[in-house]
Amino acid sequence: MQKKILVATGGGDCPGLNAVIRGIVKRAAQEKDWQVYGCIESFNGILKDNIEIIELTERTVSGLHIKGGTIIKTTNRGGPFHFPVKQSDGSWITEDRSELMKKRLENMGIDAVINIGGDGSQRISLQLASMGIKVVGVPKTIDNDLSSTDFTFGFQTAVQIATEAFDKLVTTAESHNRIFIMEVMGRDAGWIALHTAIAGGAEVCLIPEIAYDPYKILERIESRYKHGEGFCNIVIAEGAKALDGQITGAAPSSIGDEHVKLGGVGYKLQQELKALAVEHDIRVTVLGHLQRGGTPTAYDRILATAFGVKAFELVKEKQFNSMVIYRHPHISSVPIKQAIAKPNLIEPDKNYFVHAAKSIGISFGD
Numbered sequence: 001m002q003k004k005i006l007v008a009t010g011g012g013d014c015p016g017l018n019a020v021i022r023g024i025v026k027r028a029a030q031e032k033d034w035q036v037y038g039c040i041e042s043f044n045g046i047l048k049d050n051i052e053i054i055e056l057t058e059r060t061v062s063g064l065h066i067k068g069g070t071i072i073k074t075t076n077r078g079g080p081f082h083f084p085v086k087q088s089d090g091s092w093i094t095e096d097r098s099e100l101m102k103k104r105l106e107n108m109g110i111d112a113v114i115n116i117g118g119d120g121s122q123r124i125s126l127q128l129a130s131m132g133i134k135v136v137g138v139p140k141t142i143d144n145d146l147s148s149t150d151f152t153f154g155f156q157t158a159v160q161i162a163t164e165a166f167d168k169l170v171t172t173a174e175s176h177n178r179i180f181i182m183e184v185m186g187r188d189a190g191w192i193a194l195h196t197a198i199a200g201g202a203e204v205c206l207i208p209e210i211a212y213d214p215y216k217i218l219e220r221i222e223s224r225y226k227h228g229e230g231f232c233n234i235v236i237a238e239g240a241k242a243l244d245g246q247i248t249g250a251a252p253s254s255i256g257d258e259h260v261k262l263g264g265v266g267y268k269l270q271q272e273l274k275a276l277a278v279e280h281d282i283r284v285t286v287l288g289h290l291q292r293g294g295t296p297t298a299y300d301r302i303l304a305t306a307f308g309v310k311a312f313e314l315v316k317e318k319q320f321n322s323m324v325i326y327r328h329p330h331i332s333s334v335p336i337k338q339a340i341a342k343p344n345l346i347e348p349d350k351n352y353f354v355h356a357a358k359s360i361g362i363s364f365g366d
Helices: 018-027 099-109 119-130 155-176 191-199 214-222 264-276 288-294 298-316 352-359
Strands: 003-009 034-039 053-056 081-087 090-093 110-116 133-141 177-182 204-205 233-238 282-286 322-327 332-336
Touching: 003 018, 003 099, 018 034, 018 053, 018 110, 018 298, 034 133, 099 119, 099 214, 110 119, 119 133, 119 214, 133 298, 155 177, 155 191, 155 233, 155 298, 177 191, 177 264, 191 204, 191 233, 191 352, 204 214, 204 352, 214 233, 233 264, 264 282, 298 322
Parallel strands: 003 034, 003 110, 110 133, 133 322, 177 233, 177 282, 204 233
Antiparallel strands: 034 053, 081 090, 322 332
């Protein structure tokens, strides 16, 4: 009798998602008695009135490891516990469709669910597990903010993309005697900014974990100029905060989306520096979703493939309610509850890369 796995990818897209899917399918194919299905647009595929689920075969995933995005789509809106429903008057509400999802899984003969996603997606995994649904989680986020794993796939690719962009800004900043501020993603964690700043040779790195003082940044900038000539390159994480502790962003505007939309902190810093009478030309570049797209690096392809293989093996061994993790040099697992108990944020006084950055003259505005 064939056993069935349902795979979902939730939250923001991320380089390596397709490599995980491929790893699951190719590992399952070695067993001969397993079938793998993909749930379109996270769990919305099984929650919609018109179910959208596709079978994933070796042919389906052939060559998929080099492709960005996810072939089964993703979303950070809705979900089984807050599914958006349009009313007859055009307004929207959310409703709990988790019991409907459980019933449909049973009717389809699904033996287990593999949920590939970040913190929010794994919280959904935990809720589903509490309902008796057999779930295995796979950590996915370019932010690298899950503390139970050394790295999440997609992070290294995001850093590579950001570093390549930063390298280009350095040369144009030097050519025009400018200050360039490059805003990168990361939400509440400064890992992308920190790694990019070191790799790219930034003069200033601003991260959420260290509140910055604009006057300190001004001091670093002025140290880079002599007789009006010089340049300065700044990396700032989207969640960075000045001493007032205020984040820069907007409330969510879409039904079923609970995430504050971070962004604009680079322009905020530009205005703060202008208010301090900085005379040098200041330009801002916001990388945005460029960091999420494109071909994953070799590192992320390898890590994502290993995660996919391990996820299937956890299902096969009936080790449910667990999430795949990487603790060098091992690929293993921990309970989902443990996996999401604490975010992986930079601890400035303990992190050696912060120490290394400061030791080569990078300012954190503190």
